[in-house]
Amino acid sequence: MARTTKAKEARDVRASLALLWGEQDRPTRGPKPSLTPHRIAEAAVALADAEGLEAVSMNKVAGAFDVSAMALYRYVPGKAELVELMIEAVLAERPDLSVAGDGWRPQLTEWARRSWAVYQAHPWLLAATAMRRQAMGPRQLGWLDAALAALEPTGLTAAQRHQVFLLVVGLIRNLAQQLVDFDAEQDQEWNRLTGELLDRHSDRFPALTKAVAAGAFAPTAEDPLVFGLDRILDGVQTLIDREGPRGG
């Protein structure tokens, strides 16, 4: 059974990659296909934008084309691959960071801003990319390349640049998580219930009680990306300053 699963997965990796990179040869004989993987992915994206990723079932996506769920399997190996196509579909082409100026910091900031914009426009992207992916499409690689390119002038090692990249991606994904979690009504409920609990147990949670009283959990108008990014990039700057003089 494990054997079968593994063989199937291996097949899927190939199929998934061919799909993502558009390297599939189309058939000549038989009826004209009424769909394409791309159109299917677009419909799935529209569905996810409107109702969330959990609403994206093969049935509902197929319904957008008035077609049975099984019809989709003629175009896409399975749901996992469909999700990969959705990810590629919402990513723009490789971002041009030169508009932000010359330094690594403005460029990486620009990268983060654009990346964050994508997650804001498509909050399901977080859950979609959290599913274990075995291959990246050309656009994902393009974004990765742009960020690494921006970091080249820092003088950091390749491994350090990769680490910094991961930190920034991580920051954005965390913001996206907060965005997904957030629900004004529910937030109010949380504050109310947690307030009640803290009243009853303020001795157990003194710092939290003080923080709540000081408004640490009140909604803020500030762009949430700024604080985190400034902290991280300040930290990176410190690293550069420390390593530079020693000839790193």
Add this chain to the structure above:
Amino acid sequence: MARTTKAKEARDVRASLALLWGEQDRPTRGPKPSLTPHRIAEAAVALADAEGLEAVSMNKVAGAFDVSAMALYRYVPGKAELVELMIEAVLAERPDLSVAGDGWRPQLTEWARRSWAVYQAHPWLLAATAMRRQAMGPRQLGWLDAALAALEPTGLTAAQRHQVFLLVVGLIRNLAQQLVDFDAEQDQEWNRLTGELLDRHSDRFPALTKAVAAGAFAPTAEDPLVFGLDRILDGVQTLIDREGPRGG
């Protein structure tokens, strides 16, 4: 229908909170219960540790007690609440950070290390906490309080301390995500396939090609927590230095 759902959710919040805080009054009449929410959560944790969160179905958890799935609903309102109990179950009591010394930085580092250890021991915790939670249990609040307490001597505002906390939690969750994603065999496959792709498209991804060649994606023995935490805390230190003199 939406009405029904909302009413049901409201009921669940109450039930969930009572469960998490152990504030449920136990019945006197009727047969002795053979289970407790706590024991059920423990069994679910064992299952998740062994086979992952997706293996935790009501059926399998019930199977651990040789009981039907529906029996669990006498103790737990539903699966979401069971997951909440699982989260509380794997969290230790409020961590004592004083062992790390006096400064905010060693204490927060200690907090991060312990937190990271929990995620390492129970990788499913990431997915479990990603599900929208409406209430926190006493242990979750305890960890939160400990981190906020460690940040009090920084002189930062309450909102800033909260932001820093979110940054550190985010870092750990990102590491946990990488841990979940990682699969040596699959990683090798990724490197092979991406290598092939880069050979074919090295002009499109020059920075990435260089980075791969320089070993930026090679496995490292270093503790992955250190780099990210040092960057973030350096950035926080920069903020403190900047705000302090101005009388913030």
Add this chain to the structure above:
DNA sequence: AGCTCACTGCTGATGACGTAAACAGTTTAG
């Protein structure tokens, strides 16, 4: 022109999931 067969899309079935409903058995308060 006609045949073949790769290809499309369909129906139906399978097994997993969470959980609602209804029922049978058990214990304790009155």
Add this chain to the structure above:
DNA sequence: CTAAACTGTTTACGTCATCAGCAGTGAGCT
């Protein structure tokens, strides 16, 4: 000792991804 409260069970429903098998279609070859 009866009735209420409680436990655990069986059955059933709706949803999901996906497999197997069938009918129709149309390009390429003879």
